[in-house]
Amino acid sequence: MKLLAVNCNTSGSVTREIEAAAQAVAAPGTVVVGATPSWGVASAEGYYESFISAAAVLDLLATWPGHFDAVIMAGFGEHGREGTRQLLDAPVVDITEAAAITAALIGHRFGVVTTLSSTIGSIEQSLDGLGLASRCAGVRASDVPVVDAAHDVAATADALAEAARPLLAAGADVLVLGCAGFAGLDTLLEERTGVPVVDGVAAAVTLCESLVRQGKRTSKAGAYAAPNRAKPTPGWPVSGPAVR
Amino acid sequence: MKLLAVNCNTSGSVTREIEAAAQAVAAPGTVVVGATPSWGVASAEGYYESFISAAAVLDLLATWPGHFDAVIMAGFGEHGREGTRQLLDAPVVDITEAAAITAALIGHRFGVVTTLSSTIGSIEQSLDGLGLASRCAGVRASDVPVVDAAHDVAATADALAEAARPLLAAGADVLVLGCAGFAGLDTLLEERTGVPVVDGVAAAVTLCESLVRQGKRTSKAGAYAAPNRAKPTPGWPVSGPAVR
Amino acid sequence: MKLLAVNCNTSGSVTREIEAAAQAVAAPGTVVVGATPSWGVASAEGYYESFISAAAVLDLLATWPGHFDAVIMAGFGEHGREGTRQLLDAPVVDITEAAAITAALIGHRFGVVTTLSSTIGSIEQSLDGLGLASRCAGVRASDVPVVDAAHDVAATADALAEAARPLLAAGADVLVLGCAGFAGLDTLLEERTGVPVVDGVAAAVTLCESLVRQGKRTSKAGAYAAPNRAKPTPGWPVSGPAVR
Amino acid sequence: MKLLAVNCNTSGSVTREIEAAAQAVAAPGTVVVGATPSWGVASAEGYYESFISAAAVLDLLATWPGHFDAVIMAGFGEHGREGTRQLLDAPVVDITEAAAITAALIGHRFGVVTTLSSTIGSIEQSLDGLGLASRCAGVRASDVPVVDAAHDVAATADALAEAARPLLAAGADVLVLGCAGFAGLDTLLEERTGVPVVDGVAAAVTLCESLVRQGKRTSKAGAYAAPNRAKPTPGWPVSGPAVR
Amino acid sequence: MKLLAVNCNTSGSVTREIEAAAQAVAAPGTVVVGATPSWGVASAEGYYESFISAAAVLDLLATWPGHFDAVIMAGFGEHGREGTRQLLDAPVVDITEAAAITAALIGHRFGVVTTLSSTIGSIEQSLDGLGLASRCAGVRASDVPVVDAAHDVAATADALAEAARPLLAAGADVLVLGCAGFAGLDTLLEERTGVPVVDGVAAAVTLCESLVRQGKRTSKAGAYAAPNRAKPTPGWPVSGPAVR
Amino acid sequence: MKLLAVNCNTSGSVTREIEAAAQAVAAPGTVVVGATPSWGVASAEGYYESFISAAAVLDLLATWPGHFDAVIMAGFGEHGREGTRQLLDAPVVDITEAAAITAALIGHRFGVVTTLSSTIGSIEQSLDGLGLASRCAGVRASDVPVVDAAHDVAATADALAEAARPLLAAGADVLVLGCAGFAGLDTLLEERTGVPVVDGVAAAVTLCESLVRQGKRTSKAGAYAAPNRAKPTPGWPVSGPAVR
Known part of the structure; x- marks a missing residue:
């Protein structure tokens, strides 16, 4: 099982720490891949930075090229959780x-x-x-x-x-x-x-494993129905296709 | 008194409609200026688009060159209100x-x-x-x-x-x-x-006038204290300096 | 626009202070008229006095001879707000x-x-x-x-x-x-x-202006539908027709 | 034990019905006395009438000449309960x-x-x-x-x-x-x-008996502390001393 | 009127104290009978003991041979109240x-x-x-x-x-x-x-009297409908028929 | 890792179904052991039966001879969860x-x-x-x-x-x-x-695994501190030592 752990800030070293901490608690067979937004905030410590990080994380996920079974949103108290659930079919667990x-x-x-x-x-x-x-x-x-x-x-x-x-x-x-x-x-x-x-990082890893083992994915029958991609979204994603 | 009415989507024609509707209810002496994000969403109809629009609106406001006495956030149910209050001293009223x-x-x-x-x-x-x-x-x-x-x-x-x-x-x-x-x-x-x-647009105009006439501005003593600008924010604002 | 600022106690000097404070924040063209109940309480500092003041204020408004565009209830925390909304079509704002x-x-x-x-x-x-x-x-x-x-x-x-x-x-x-x-x-x-x-007085003045400029009046479609005047109400109003 | 059952409207016949219904459920030794406000509303069916009735009931109780062990407020949904508790030491039960x-x-x-x-x-x-x-x-x-x-x-x-x-x-x-x-x-x-x-009338009678038998009276240590009688209250009580 | 006051623990001396305190506040004609579970806890001071006491109290009541008009559950904060209401038609008052x-x-x-x-x-x-x-x-x-x-x-x-x-x-x-x-x-x-x-014991006695005098019994039309006795319940009641 | 899945009723066949369903979703290396109360209810479909089942489950757990890493309480909506957390150090997850x-x-x-x-x-x-x-x-x-x-x-x-x-x-x-x-x-x-x-059974298995992998056990620093075993608890546990 592959889990994508998305850092909410742009620090690659923080991403590597999160990835390591997540991998340490993961079950055998679970691989954790860290991901860093290509733009956004150095750290998200308040509403303003948190809302910027939300869009940067959505940007990253909208263009992520690889496969994953579930996503860990690794910013504590950060915004964007419900938007991520709209974007993705895979389960999303916020720390x-x-x-x-x-x-x-x-x-x-x-x-x-x-x-x-x-x-x-x-x-x-x-x-x-x-x-x-x-x-x-x-x-x-x-x-x-x-x-x-x-x-x-x-x-x-x-x-x-x-x-x-x-x-x-x-x-x-x-x-x-x-x-x-x-x-x-x-x-x-x-x-x-x-x-x-x-x-929260350890908790999120094991909860992702819980959801994947139960075979459950984000419901598309209500608030998290996929956004309408037909609608032109100017200048979005900001980053172009993401690269790990 | 000058009010900045920020559209949450990138449609200039929607911005002009909002500007006109707002101006129509404004008191004598109140000037309403519409503003359109330079990137973001064609319309914000769900969590995903709403979180993108929040960052695009913050981007616009972080780089707005002109003066304003208060801001109207003209997206119904859109995110980002608390971030805008952190960013600005001027009063912010969401429709x-x-x-x-x-x-x-x-x-x-x-x-x-x-x-x-x-x-x-x-x-x-x-x-x-x-x-x-x-x-x-x-x-x-x-x-x-x-x-x-x-x-x-x-x-x-x-x-x-x-x-x-x-x-x-x-x-x-x-x-x-x-x-x-x-x-x-x-x-x-x-x-x-x-x-x-x-x-909501008419209501927001008159509430902005209410706050400005009372001489009250957003409190900086708590949750809306200014974000730390010293901290490097990579690639932000996305748009560079905004132009009306 | 004419606003009626109703004091909740019987002190004419307090009414004059409220009237002056309200007029000071009012927009050009707004006239604030103070009103004092003809009976009731010297000051309303608790439930008992507050309930007496509510009836005295209703008595005043039920018999007020002049026109007004909106009413300010100028007692902080006083009762009667919903009754006033039932009695009047004009907007009511409690401080x-x-x-x-x-x-x-x-x-x-x-x-x-x-x-x-x-x-x-x-x-x-x-x-x-x-x-x-x-x-x-x-x-x-x-x-x-x-x-x-x-x-x-x-x-x-x-x-x-x-x-x-x-x-x-x-x-x-x-x-x-x-x-x-x-x-x-x-x-x-x-x-x-x-x-x-x-x-609260300054806030109420500008909120009354907000409602009047929006052209909105108290809804009569639900809880604030007008009371049944056909029903005899013995000894009420207590004060007879009010005089300013 | 003597209970005072206060009607919220001015109808003596309604008071007599309440008195009879209350007496019917009372324990041996409990006497229920009905009381009718001398002014107020023919019936209280909405906020406006309810706030008038609250003051009329307070007026009645502020001047009631006789003894009682507890008070029943016999208007369903009527205002004034907390004011009555401030005024009296005896327990108050609202239907x-x-x-x-x-x-x-x-x-x-x-x-x-x-x-x-x-x-x-x-x-x-x-x-x-x-x-x-x-x-x-x-x-x-x-x-x-x-x-x-x-x-x-x-x-x-x-x-x-x-x-x-x-x-x-x-x-x-x-x-x-x-x-x-x-x-x-x-x-x-x-x-x-x-x-x-x-x-509610039957329920209130038996709850008054419950409180009196427990020997408990309204707390004067907080929100229901007696109002300040030293303060002049102009034109109040409206009715002068009440007579049964 | 006969009230059954059920102690939640197995101490007969505590039961006698409860019985005496309850009888002291009871109206003339009310007889309070104490009851002690035949198994359970020496005192219920936490969730674990409280859940054990709930079953022991239900066991006692499921097998109680005598008549009663209402039940007092005399353990403060103890569980089981809703189960007792399911089991019995008589009113139940928890202290x-x-x-x-x-x-x-x-x-x-x-x-x-x-x-x-x-x-x-x-x-x-x-x-x-x-x-x-x-x-x-x-x-x-x-x-x-x-x-x-x-x-x-x-x-x-x-x-x-x-x-x-x-x-x-x-x-x-x-x-x-x-x-x-x-x-x-x-x-x-x-x-x-x-x-x-x-x-609470004094309060419960007088509230039981209140319910009995109102002639009201536990509703069997919803959550407290009688449990299905046809269903075999192995080894229950644990105590066999209770004896006072 | 060994999980104890406790049925809330006395049906061994239901226990076996729960055990099988739980084992099916468990991670490699997780063993699920079903447990059946020795007394209690044939099925718990209401408050009365639920409170009986709570005590029967506590009785089972208080005397369970074997080791387990976490407990699944497999009755949907059943009482007793907090009592089980008091009794045990191991994590408890209710379905x-x-x-x-x-x-x-x-x-x-x-x-x-x-x-x-x-x-x-x-x-x-x-x-x-x-x-x-x-x-x-x-x-x-x-x-x-x-x-x-x-x-x-x-x-x-x-x-x-x-x-x-x-x-x-x-x-x-x-x-x-x-x-x-x-x-x-x-x-x-x-x-x-x-x-x-x-x-809920599948969910509980994977949440138990989550807690055990995180190395977290029930907090004993507050509401779930161990009950006082020194206190004599008459006739408890009812069942004597449990045998699987």
Whole structure:
């Protein structure tokens, strides 16, 4: 089974980290291929950047030449999920959804620890759209930008644990890593907080495998019916045919 | 006062219709300038097209050379509203919000009649984000594509009246025209249904005037704080500096 | 255009302040006329007084001799809005609604700072009825009674800023002045808090202008259908024909 | 124990019917005294009349000379409940609340059948305020005005059964009589529909007895703290001291 | 009238306390009979124990030989309420419901003080099921296990007052004793907090009397239709015919 | 990896069907072991039977002698999920949750088709507890009892398609099989309706694999902390040590 893990920003090194983290949790026989938009944002940490990244990801997927069995949208709290489901027949799993679903299965209420406070609004909108907002005890920022997350992982884990404190006090018994760039920090944060910590990339890989093994694809009978390609779309896709 | 009315699609003739409809309701001294994205979608009738249009509109606004006192986002149910608020200090009024607000002030529950069923999901998300979903009796499609709306206005009004029937039966006492391309049809639909009909473009013009006269601008103290321009954004804006 | 601004209490001096604040923001050609109930409450700071004021305002409007194009209900959080809409064909804008709507257009979440804690329940009910409660971060009392608000405006602004602190901490990026008697304090509170502050009276004036310019009146097709005047209503109106 | 059953309209004969229906279900030792506002509305069938009745009822209670252990507010869906709780220390039970509570204890979802469609909005607001709206399958009008309800009880019961049909189809397994003037029709409607039918007047009597026997009175520690009587309230109460 | 008060645990002494507390508030002519499950849990302080107790209570009621007019389910926050309503025609009142209803009639928002934090989830689920969660300011644990509640009532009342503090700060103006074993502590807690305190056992007795006097029984027309006894149920009831 | 699939009823043949359906979708290396309660209900089609089955399942799990990596609760809409999470450290996936989650990932709104109308209430409660009720277009009964589901699969699929019709009309673009006994009918129902159909047993198997591969177990830091085993639990477990 081949999974396409689409980064929401233009950093190839972040894509490679996501690809590696995803491959590490994948079942035997599952191959994860990372993909990087050819234009867009260096990182998506707010509504403005998130909406740009949504179009860049759609651009990439509209022109992707290869086959895939399912798509992982690897931007936490990023927009565009429903558009991707319209575009594709293959199942689409967003890491925000995947993390929230995993957390809801192993705990009663979850808290999300993310990078900057500018991302909180997008994340809350994503959880509202999914429908699990009632299970969320809150979203808190650690003030660690995504580009700095990997510099000193112990320090990042400390900052996340600090951000998690009010969430645990408010009743969260599970935490969610609110950024793809935090992949791999779950164990460090579990040690610091004593609660299970969910990594959305790992969650999304296994949920894609779940959907593919069930043989289910995105419904085309309603909101996600294919867009009308007959209609001229000027200057789109922006990037021309994508190349990996 | 100068208002920028941004069309969500690339049709210059639609932009001119919006501009004219907006100017017609504007107060003395208010000038409405229409703007058309230089790339994007021929019409936005579903999630996929809506997310593309969001980025194209942001692209236009990020590079707009002229002054404006407020912005009208003239795509009904389109995405990107929160990103635009991040980008700009000037007030932003989306026609979906404007229509829903007007309807909530003159009736108890409103119904929305739109073009195709593929747009219903985006419209519902927009109303959820605004917070007035509890006042909405439903969103119904007329199966009149936006490009055909102006061909035979009497026939379009008939189709909208037909689409409105279950909404009125469900308790709606006001209707909302769920597409910028329906501008001007409010009177025809009022004649057919006997209830007030709100046109989002007209509503947005007068709400922009309301905000400008109150002297209020978009808050930069929270979710709409300006995005970090220092961060390199590769290949963005796509269009280069916009020209009217 | 003539707007009738109805005070909810019997203080003529408060009516004159409301009239002046409203006229100050009105567009050229808009005339604001203040109106004072002939009986009722010295100030409406709780459910009991609010329900009395609702009937006194209805009494005034049922007997008002002059013409008006729209009505401003100038009591923050007061009851009776839906009854007024039943009584009149002209549009009705309550300052609670108007402030909340304005705040929702320029920020993500708003907080309300009001006079006494006894008014909080009514204000919350009003926001629930409107449908924007989900956008409200909370309502807080400053413990400044309405009659004292104008004595020392700097001290009042300080008390409001203090009351606003937990609202800002809870994520509010806009504030609403929760009392008509606070009109004019928006600038002082903006200086103290750094966030936009909305004054409901100013908001209501410009929203009335918005509705009148759109040519829309209260729907009579549902919940606001005119009451049955044929039915004898003993001893009502209480006041006899109103005189300005 | 003495219960004061306050009619919301000015009809003494309706008050006597309420008093009799209430006394019939009361426990030994409970005395029900009916009370009629000295001004107000002939019947309260919509927001406008409901807000007038609220003030008239407050007027009556503010000047009632006798003792009572609890108050029944006997207008279905009428406003003013929270104001009455502010005014009094004795427990207050509104028949809307009482009927909904009883229905929620003996069934899964209830439907309300009322007089005219103009009353539906007020009833929905009352259920929202109580908090049991999620248990309500809907409110339907029978088009039988309250003044005609007692003329031909079999015909009225037939009309109520007809109005109930869509509610039962939507899952209601209990019905509520949505008007004090329907008192006594519960058995006739049970025969026609096969589901339990709750009469709010009977429910309110027994809930008042419940509160008095528990020795509980309205909390004065929050939203229902007594209004400030020191504050001059011009021309209020309207009626002067009430006489039974 | 005969009421069956079913303890949710197997402690006969707790049953006797419940029976005595219930009898104390009952009207003349009402006889309360306590009942103890023959198997199950020593105390139900969490989901696991609560689900076991639900089946043990159903087992008891499925085999109870005597007559009763209504049933009190005397475990605060315990599961099984809807199953009991399916099994029986007689009205069923759960003390969680009864306390929440009483609190909602005498205050604006209530807080619940319970034993251990492990019980909070069940209590919240019960309030959600009832529909009054919007009236609840929160549920807080006192860390007093039910078995210790009666040892030193002054100390227990102190612990409950401490647990109540954040609830009162969050706007609760009424408190609910969140455990049948706290019966009788309402007065002590009222002295310590100044707000009315509701005891669910007393509330349930008077609500049972309310339903019986109204002549209403559990609806069999929907969700509570009798289970199909024709279907073999292996090894059930577990206890064989119950004996008091 | 070893998964324990616990049937909620006492039918060994149903258990064997569940085991086979689960094994069929499992990844290489996953072994599914079916388990049957030693007492309880022949089928769980309503609240009463569901609460009995919850205790019987807890009894089975409390005494299960073998090892397992995760547990599948294979009763659709059955109670007890949270109690099982308290009892066990291993992950627990209920087929109701699993089906709803899968449906929410591949469609916009899902509908549930189940056996008898008596099961609808339990299913709705389960979805409310999960938090995905907002994604559910409704639950409809086919009037096919679970014991008859396998007799004539074409007829059962026809009945399910008929039950699905109003759900599809209400906007469902995915269907969920609301009974473990419907396992294997997904393809037949997809042929009849044209929308993807989710089988909860298959979904639960792959979600268990997802959780185990992520290395996550049930959080013991909150609502699911282990029950206090020191406390004597009389006559429990009912069954004594379970034997497969």
